[in-house]
Amino acid sequence: MNNSLKELQENLLHLPPTDPKRRAAAIPAMQALQAELGCLDDAAIERIAQITGLSTTEAEELATFYSLIYRRPVGRHIVRICDSVCCSMRGADQLLIAAEKYIRTPLGTVTPNGALTVLPGICLGLCDKAPAALVDGEALGPLNNVSLEALLQRILQEN
């Protein structure tokens, strides 16, 4: 965790491709590369394969399995609104509809100015703050339509 890509490369590239340390670095390497690029494009997947000794297919298989590894472009800011049971009972379904309407961009895609992606997410472990969201990793809740729109507006105007 918190490994830079450069450190990972230095520690791994001299090891044989079958060394278990290389495979075990797949997710940290993806997280490090994603921190640089925003999302992992095909070239990034190739690079992960090179660092970890995995085949491109294996790297792709891992990347697409995880919900926090992005294979498609995302905005500079990511708002993940929880849509699981406690948040849903407290109005998350309406929040997701309101968010999509407000940003006039489908969930999971990037706003035209590149600032924002809003995603529905599984339970974020914020049930005591329901309905809740993670805004660039920071917990926020309980939200209502007004506070959510203020948040989205602030993000959209910042960029």
Next chain:
Amino acid sequence: MEALLTRYLDPVAPLNLVAYQATGGYRGLTAAFDLKPEKIIDIVEAANLRGRGGAGFPCGLKWRLRGADAPSPRYLICNLDESEPGTFKDRYLLYGSPHQIIEAIIVSAFALQVERAFIFVRGEYAKGGNALNQAIQEAETAGLLGTNIGGSGFNLQIEAHLSGGRYICGEETAQINAIEGRRPNPRPKIPRPSTHGLWGQPTTSNNVETLINVPHILLNGADWFRDLGVNGGCGSKLFCVSGKVQHPGLFELPCGTPARELIFEYAGGLDEGRTLLGFLPGGASTAFLLPEHLDVPMDFDPMAEAGSRLGTGSIIVLDDATCPVKVTLNLMRFFARESCGFCTPCRDGLPYLVQILTSISSGEGQADDLELLDELSTTIASQSFCAFAPGAVMPLVSSLKCFHEHYEHHVTAGHCRFDKTVKDKT
């Protein structure tokens, strides 16, 4: 009850090493180093500390079964991949007191004579993971991690692994695959991780809440720990209460505290004028219980006898203004989405259940759909590879029983009585 597990928590400014030590932290480590590893396992076994991640397996027995003569290298995994809907206790531990977690891991690793431990941190808890890494570095600098810790001759390295984010990674063997950099499908249960875990070596996995009890048990004794519980329960327990209550939150109370106390005293009860329809006692993958179960002790065996599970001890409350069909549909959507996709009954069966439930929920269901849901649930649970699908259908099967009239109403009237926008069939 005096706060035990939440004593050191400060989510705004977690204690650094010096402050944690000043308030009594790392005393459990000193106590551990005065004991022989097998004696620690004896004490934990005598304390009847049961796994807090959901399964309730006795921690001391798990440690004993791995065997003192297990071949090296051996590994310990602290499971902090909390993703069960309704559960947020481990988040408080991570963000509130990372040194408490590190101390617990050192003590447990010493008991197990493990020299390399992993903390598997939920991807969404990345900020807490950063604080944890800082705390690990502090502990390393202070000589609490590394070689010959405190002159004991014991060596330990702790690594935090930040998950890429999937519910299944909380499953013991899927988590092992995830740490190894493999696709996190659950593995066959034989051979067991205790003999063939991480990289084929003996591996012990415990939930973080389970582990943080251990230093306290060593400091105060097994009898003291057992006596902390009420109504037959042992020890202190972190309970979460959320859903339709006035003050959702985390409450540390004696294990065995009934749900009535948690919901109505600690979580402030329901909204004005509302009555309790039912509740999930231990997170999303447990069976619904009814108001008649409010006085059942929140403990492993009594919950099983009532037809549910203590699970993570996370109560999700439904009031009489909540449609239980809609809630169940939400739960099943969650499980269908989070299935790892490895085995067909789970991968294809859960979306099939969602499809039927969606139809019922929107007033398009048929009378025989209810029987079909029940039958499919049994087939999916019995034919799937791991414990995910049996857990996934638990709320559905119990929901069909507990709230049968609501399902009947959707099917016969063609609408949800809570949603007037759905047109009546008649």
